[in-house]
Each structure stands twice: as structure tokens, then as C-alpha cells.
Amino acid sequence: MCKNISCLVVDADEMTRHRHSGMLAGECFRVRSVCNGVDALLEMEKVAYDLVLLNLPNPGLDALAWLCAIKQRWPDCEVVIVTDHPSIETATVAIRLGAYDYLPKPVRPERLLQAAQEAVAHKQWALRCERIAA
Numbered sequence: 001m002c003k004n005i006s007c008l009v010v011d012a013d014e015m016t017r018h019r020h021s022g023m024l025a026g027e028c029f030r031v032r033s034v035c036n037g038v039d040a041l042l043e044m045e046k047v048a049y050d051l052v053l054l055n056l057p058n059p060g061l062d063a064l065a066w067l068c069a070i071k072q073r074w075p076d077c078e079v080v081i082v083t084d085h086p087s088i089e090t091a092t093v094a095i096r097l098g099a100y101d102y103l104p105k106p107v108r109p110e111r112l113l114q115a116a117q118e119a120v121a122h123k124q125w126a127l128r129c130e131r132i133a134a
Helices: 014-025 037-046 063-073 088-096 109-133
Strands: 005-010 029-034 051-056 078-083 101-104
Touching: 005 014, 005 037, 014 029, 014 051, 014 109, 029 037, 037 063, 051 063, 051 109, 063 078, 063 088, 078 088, 078 109, 088 101, 101 109
Parallel strands: 005 029, 005 051, 051 078, 078 101
Antiparallel strands: none
8 A cells, every 4th residue: 555645634633643643554555643733723724634543532523524524625535533432332433434444442543544534545435436437
């Protein structure tokens, strides 16, 4: 999967941002990290990201509303929710709103990498299907 895949990590916790960014950068992702929704929006306006790792909850950011906004504005972007407070209800809503995956913290490195790779593969497959159908 060593391609030029862009990933934005959105998490208020600096250590988590650093850890997740390092895991993905080591696997050929181009990773940028931000700590809040305002910075995430500014960053996504500049760069078309393939993948967003979005922390739920995130201070100053309604992550589920942000998920909706991402999927409406950038429908080709895959989103993986990472959360400190997992629940079946929130997971169900997140998946219905378009999240590719929903991961409870702490996330094992191999599980985070697997979710990221699968989300990008899903995106690539969907884009390929769209080209064939056109």
C-alpha cells in the first residue's frame, strides 16, 4: 500500500496525535495532525484527504456533525472514528452517517493500521466502480 495516501488525524490529545501519526507515516501515509475542528476544516480546505481519523468526543467539535459535514462536502474522503467513550448507539450512528470504521481507544497499532488500509482500499474500489459505471 506504499502510495501517496493523505491522512488527517484530528485529536485534542497531543500524545495520541503523535502516536497515530507515527504509526501511519511509517506505512507510507502522508499524515498531518490537528487538535481541533477549526484547524481540521482549514486543513481540509487546502488538501483533499483520503482518510480522516477523527476523535470522538473532541473539545470544540461535535464529531458526528463534523462527520456529516465531511461526507457531504468531501464524499470521497473516508473517516475512521476513534473514541475514548465507545457505545453501541454512537457506533451505529457513526456508521449510518458514513464512517468507515469505529475504534475504541486504546487502539492497538495493528488494528489502527488495518482500519486505515481497509478504508483507503474501500475508497479506491468505490472510485474504480464509479469510473466503470460512467
